Amino acid sequence: MNNYQQRGFFANVDWVTILLYLALCVIGWFNIHAAVYDENNPSLIDSSTQYGKQFIFIITGLVIGTVILLLESRFLSSLAPAMYVVTVLLLMVVLVAGHKVGGNQAWIDMGGGFRLQPSEFAKFATCLLLARYLSGTNVKVTDPVSFLIAGGIIFLPMLLIKLQPDDGSTLVFCSLIFVLYREGLSPYFLIVGGLLVTLFITSLIFNSWYVVIAIAIVATLIVLSIKRNRPLVFKIIIGAIISMAFVFAVKPLYNKGLKDHQRKRIDVVLGLTQDKKHVGYNQNQSKIAIGSGGLWGKGYLQGTQTKYAFVPEQSTDFIFCTIGEEWGFAGSVVVMGLYLFLLLRIILIAERQRAPFSRIYGYGVASIIFCHVLINIAMAIGLMPVIGIPLPFISYGGSSLWSFTILLFILLKLDSNRMGIIYA
Incomplete structure (x- = not known):
């Protein structure tokens, strides 16, 4: 037994991260209380209310987290394929016999007024299997076959969730591209993705010909500055031609590929x-x-906006506006600061891992939480279209809170054993 193991179980757990987790859960609980406050049921632990149920979810989440911390780390790695298969099967069940809420057939009715949302649990299951695969022997993201398999692991649950259709959760899975980037994927994928998004937005706002002319001018200036490098010049010309073709394709794809309410939401955000x-x-x-x-x-x-229920879904998707109204800019900054600190802490935990599996999983956790926070807050302040996506640890919902708890506490368990045996 080494010195690290002799320190004891509780000494090895990252308590800073657990305190951040608890702080966000408590903030969520109080703001759910404010969002749906009922004068006839003022108690924070009244189980007939959303805030009372959230209290039960938090306590249950702590029990789940404790159980995870008591598991063997090797067990988490070996269980990854089974978890992934089970969540994929549940996503298939949802498509056939799921409960529909708000136009999305994304829930399984468990009875007693409780519904399970498999798409939330698919996030940590996908992160686990992705980490398990990428940490395997002779697996490299730069290898086309390895890249396609890793992409397939991400794409399968994405496809099933898109069919529900749950656009918010589908979009979250795209954030796992950052995991592949950390493991060696060329930054050109991120650059090209960013350029395509930029072209998509500008093509919707401006006349397509104006955008094409701008591309031609920029490409010409770059070519003139590097005209001696013929291979690079050729690539820039080809890239400019593809970009121009993409610009002309944006509006037809936009009009035919998106539903009417989706287009209207984007149009509102873009002005x-x-x-x-x-x-x-x-x-x-x-x-x-x-x-x-x-x-x-x-x-x-x-x-007043909160008390008189002017904002629909205020305890779930729009919980951040409760924070903004009742706690102001200062309170909003505190909450965003807690998220920033949590994300930095998760990245620190990921980077100090000795096992590739733990490091890769850690970046998966950071990517998922970052995407949720970014989209939810940007949606609440009008910088992104309205997409149904919860704010981690704060929005009301058992499936959401439990899935994020499992996601985070698996990483904490892996980290608590980082100086022990290195496993694949």
């Missing part, structure tokens, strides 16, 4: 249309609530 009473109502009310909070906020249970 192409004004629809504050219908498609843009939720987001507009959210911005009003956040803006009305000022610097220090209106105070706990004092938010």
Whole structure:
């Protein structure tokens, strides 16, 4: 037994991360209480209310987290394929016999008013199998076969979730590209992806010919500056031609590939249309609530937008506007600071791992949480279209809280054993 093991189980756990987790859970609990406050049921632990149920979810989540910390680390790695298969099967069951809420057939009715959302649990299962595969012998992301297999592991649950259709959760899986990048994927994939998104947005805002002319001017200036490097010049010309073709394809794809309500949400965010009473109502009310909070906020249970339920889904997708209204800019910064600290801590944990499996899984955890936080807050303040996606540890919901708890505590367990035997 080495010195690290002699320190004891609790000494090996990263308590800083657990304290951050608890802080976010408590903040979520109080803000759910504020978002759906019922004067007839004021108690924070009244199980007939959402905030009472959230308290039960938090306690249950702590039990789940403790159980994970008591498991053997090797067990988590060996169980990855089985977890992945089970979640994929559950995603298939949802498509056949799932419970529909808000247009998405994404839940399994478990009885007693509780519904399970498999797409939430598919996130940690996918991270585990991806880590298991990429940490295998002779597996390299730069190898085409390895890249395709890794991509397939990510794509299968994405496809099944898209069929529900749950666009928010589908988009979250795209964040796992950062895991592949950390493991050696060329940065050109990220650069090209960023350029395509930029071209897509600019092509919607401006006339296609203006965008094409801008591409031609930029490409010409670059070619003239490096004209002696013929291979690079050739690549730039080909890239410019492909970009121009993409620009002309954007609007036909946009009009035919997206549903009417999806296009309207994007149009509202880009300022192409004004629809504050219908498609843009939720987001507009959210911005009003956040803006009305000022610097220090209106105070706990004092938010008028919150109290009179102007913002739909305020305890779930739009929980951040409750924070903004009642705790103000200062409170919002504190919450975002906690998320930033948590993400940095997760990356630190990932980087100090001796086992590739643990490091890869750690980056998966960071990618998933970062994507959720970015999209949810950007949606609440009007920088992104409305997409149904919870704010980690804060939004109401057992499936969401438990899945993020499992996601995080598996990493904490792997980290607690990082100085022990190195496993694949």
